[in-house]
Amino acid sequence: MADRIAVLGAGAVGGMLAVLLAEAGHEVTVLASERTGTAINVGGLTLRSGRYGEIAARVPARPWLTAPVDVLFVAVKAPDLLAALSRVPAGLVDGAAVVPLLNGVDHVPLLRAAYPRADVVPMTVAVEATRVAPGVVEHLSPFADYAITAGDRDVDPGGLLRDAGLDVDTSAPDxxxxxxxxxxxxxxxxxxxxxxxxxxxxxxxxxxxxxxxxxxxxxxxxxxxxxxxxxxxxxxxxxxxxxxxxxxxxxxxxxxxxxxxxxxxxxxxxxxxxxxxxxxxxxxxxxxxxx
Structure with missing residues (x-):
């Protein structure tokens, strides 16, 4: 099982995911702005959820990726994507699974062009969550639904999320x-x-x-x-x-x-x-x- 995971973006979706993956025992690094990264390094990441309870996790935050990872979850919003990619040198995700959680469809070909030696694996998420302060996320909905296409992969992002207690649907045919x-x-x-x-x-x-x-x-x-x-x-x-x-x-x-x-x-x-x-x-x- 992959255990070197980076999460690009520490907003509602990225922060929640980082907490749950760290709680599941993975080596998680958050890539975030200076202000947010400092808050996480000082006070950790906290998730408040009716479903998962309150979880505090000590997760290191950095302004950019400095070591290879097995999986990169991209959890920034679409208008911020191009700027955020400067935090991830392409050579550090060679052979990794790059898993975008963005809305829309146009980010997938962009990521494949930016990281041609990575395995870009599109995924979607449906959840109501809010970042109420840097490093603090409130999960407001009873659900946290992820979806990915089924398939044999060297790294299984869907399996990582299931092991972390999230719901993952693999019914989409393409x-x-x-x-x-x-x-x-x-x-x-x-x-x-x-x-x-x-x-x-x-x-x-x-x-x-x-x-x-x-x-x-x-x-x-x-x-x-x-x-x-x-x-x-x-x-x-x-x-x-x-x-x-x-x-x-x-x-x-x-x-x-x-x-x-x-x-x-x-x-x-x-x-x-x-x-x-x-x-x-x-x-x-x-x-x-x-x-």
Missing amino acids: EATLLWRKLCFLGPFALLTTRAMEPIGPAREAGSTRLDALVEEAVAAATASGATPDGAAVRARLGGMPATMRSSMLKDAEAGAVLELDAIAGPILRAAPDGAPVTRGIVAEIAAAGR
Whole structure:
């Protein structure tokens, strides 16, 4: 089993993952900014979770990778990806599994070009978690769902996560379906809640027609991109979400942070056969509001 693991990004997803992997006995290094890295080196990483309890882990943080690893989890947001890659010299991940957890689809070819001698293994994650301070993550949802395609690999990232107590789905038949399966759900969820500046419950009530159209356009874009999405499953999932759930894009808008509009909406706008007019209109409204 691989035990040399680096996590690029110490936000909600990366921080939670680093704590659980360290708790499972792996040698984990976090790659983070000077401010966040200093906080982690001084006070450690803390996860507060209804599912996992409160876990404090002593995990070293560095501004860049300094030694080879077996697995690199990439847990930064899409607008930060290019800058973050400067923290990881390509020679230190030769032969390693590079596992991106980003939203969207366009990061995969970028990572394969940046790390041609690594095994880039796309993975998706569905979890509601928030970094409340540098080195402190609150896990807010009862679930922490990861997905990866099945396959024989020298290093099994899905197995690492299962051993750390996370749920891992391997049912996607190919990478396109894996990535678009999440995007067909996340696009409508993120765009509707961010436009409304409300959690999914009130946003869903006020915009049910728009939500249906957003799903339809995302599914059409996915199909045109060679994926095999299940529109009915997406609608059922969106309809069954707890009313208080907030998308990460909504949280970013509330915080005044840069939004992942291109990573989440861009693939839909570029691939939808009809140009995705409802998606396009909502993106325009969010952009015009300065979010």
